[in-house]
Amino acid sequence: MELSATDLDYLAAHREDAQAALLTWFAAHARLLPWREARTPYRVWISEIMLQQTQVETVQGYFERFMERFPTLEALAAAPLEAVLKVWEGLGYYSRARALHRAAQTVQERHQGQLPADLDALRALPGIGPYTAGAIASLAFELPVPAVDGNVRRVLARVLALADPRPARLEAAVRAWLPPEKAGAFNEALMELGALVCRPQRPQCAECPWCDLCRARALGQPEAFPLKKPRKTLPHYDVVAAVTVREDHRVLVAQRRPQDMLGGLWEFPGGKREDGETLEAALGRELQEEMGVTLEVGEQMTVVRHAYTHFRITLYAFECRLSAGEPQCLECADFRWAALDELSTLPMAVTDRRIARVVEQRLAPQE
DNA sequence: TTCCGGAGAT
């Protein structure tokens, strides 16, 4: 048993009024979102993958463009990965796009092109973990299963005043209240409540349908649940990138290997500066290692600062010329001398895209 | 500058 007898009694005692209050609130306050229209398993799936680690506001535009470009699961499975990454550009966590693409092909092969209405079969697909499996199962197929995302975790931790809400506990709590006939609406309402009312900071308890049965509220400190662990300070790295320009004004870009960070995306080649190394020396060393070429490093073009999950970087981009050697792929998947108007068609991470925009401006033919 | 967030790898 994952929850205490006290918790289970509490859940059982409030089951009907909790269900009614939440569903009534949701009917009145649900946002009109693209994936809530014309609901199909495919649309639910794409939206749920995009919504992993990403705010609703950010996802909306990406979802619309994705659906326009890949209207069906079949179209997604048939597309080249690079096209999927291009639509994903700027959304972050690019392994989601790679997994999505692989999963679409798996569904074509193993499930006759239809997402399976089965929790375990969904869970077996790349990029679908416990939460996403539950979300697709309940929202798309009305299976009575929990879907505990960060919002639901926060809402339930507060309602039950659980400082350390482990996944199994939270799923047990959802099961205790989940109406079998309205599982999709209930799960979605729970997430919406977390997003709109029971927010991480300054929860709007006065507007909450569960205000009267919330233990954290009764304790007078809803924000104290769930307990957050302190964040570590992130290490910082200086990173260099080469904008290598050829006589014909084309620039050298490389594609990252699939297993590397930002795999499959294009970049201006370079890498981390080592201790005691100048930026110019780091650039020379990296280009020798990655592409087997010797550079003449020119002036600095731009600086980009960016924070990843575990470190921050300051990225220095230098304009360069090739002084010896022909580029080859030593530590990259592919490379290309790209024309200026080609840069915008290649999938890049936000940092390299920022450099690309500077390159387009600086090197554009003068009027 | 800090905060937020699912899945996969280890």
Place this chain on the structure above:
DNA sequence: ATCTCCGGAA
């Protein structure tokens, strides 16, 4: 269990 993945909003 803990760490690795990103970008935008607050």
